[in-house]
Amino acid sequence: MCSYQLLLVGLVLLPYVFSTPGVSLSEASQDSNNGLPKARGTLHRRDYFYVGGEYVPQGNSTIASGQIYVEHLVPERVTQSIPMVMIHGHGMTGTNFLNTPDGRLGWADYFMSEGFELYIIDQPSRARSAWQINIDGNQSTLDAFFVESRFTAPERFNLWPQAHLHTQWPGEGISGDPVFDEFYASTVPSLISDEESSVKMKAAGVKLLDRIGRPIILLTHSQSGQYGWNLADVRPSLIKTIIALEPAGPPFINAIFPPFTPDRPFGVTEIPLTYSPPITSASDLRREVVFNDTASGTTCFRQTPPARKLVNLLGIPMVVVTSEASYHIVYDACTVGYLKQAGVDAKQILLADEGIHGNGHMMFMEKNGLEIAEKVVRKWIKERLGI
DSSP: OHHHHHHHHHHHHHEEEEEEEEOOOOHHHHOOTTOOOOOOOOOOOOOOEEEEEEEEEETTTTEEESSSSEEEESSSSOOSSOOOEOOTTTTGGGGGTTOOTTBBHHHHHHHTTTTTEEEEEEEBTTBBBBOOOSSSOOEEEOHHHIIIIIOOGGGGTTOSSTGOOOSSSOOOOOOHHHHHHHHTTTTEEEEEEEHHHHHHHHHHHHHHHHHHOOOOEEEEEEEHHHHHHHHHHHOOOEEEEEEEEEOHHHHOOOOOSOOOOOOOSSOOSOOOOOOHHHHHHGSSEEEEEEETTTTTTTTEEEOSSOOBOOGTTOOOOOEEEOOOSSSGTHHHHHHHHHHHHHTTOOEEEEGGGGGSSSSSSSSSGTTTTTHHIIIIHHHHHHHHHHH
């Protein structure tokens, strides 16, 4: 009986971990006859662990709080000496990078096929990284309209000038469409306070970097963009490059979607960064307006010259990747300009300039997501790190 059960499990699981060496990017992700995903990916070993956090008093005992879940994926053939750490955005989890809502292979499979070892996290107080009642702050949930109008079907709502260019989401992008429903079901409650999220992510993220114990490639998306700057500030020797997919911005203030309230008081982050000359509070960062686009509701600030330098970020090459049809197209250049003014080796890559059109904020899930991984992200790693 036991032998029969083990054989059955093996037969079920094998198609999902086996891959054929030498299969091209397009062949590995699509069936050329009908566009359906093939049930094969990159042969790899998977394990997980928790890192960070602390025991906090509760009642007559203690509970663990602040830890993060880390999914560790190791391809059969590791050919790259530098692993990748991937951090998702607001309302999301590490599943963002595993596959797409319509079942195609995701970025995890692609980068493992390139020989990279991966660490994919769930942010603190979210999903598999437990939110603790009476300890962690209040949460909010993204409603369906928020996701439809900003991520999956912005062309239907036209909330910013470039939204009509969006064409790459698989499916209709609205409630009732099977692909949308699959994606929306994956969204989870997130801490309301970005400051609290930043503090918790910095504490746990440093523990993760120390546990890995060697330099990494850090890939962030959206909300987690500011975590990249925070982690590089405290562990610059452990980060070889930062690839920020449409990071939170612009500096100092929210944009596009009212109310245009102050945010990221330390320029590109909620919590302090190391500036030179030093600052004692966020108010020491004197600022001036670069442009004020009333049509899109965007104000771009920079430091009033002479600009203080982000001394711990110097020497770490960073790239901001921006989609053609995303609301980030309006202000990502402002974020990059702020970093460059502070002495950071920062560059912006516009997907449209690379001949990649029609993408929105969730570019890695969209129909051409693997093209972006290959022609933009992988290319950056080769050019800047030589691997």
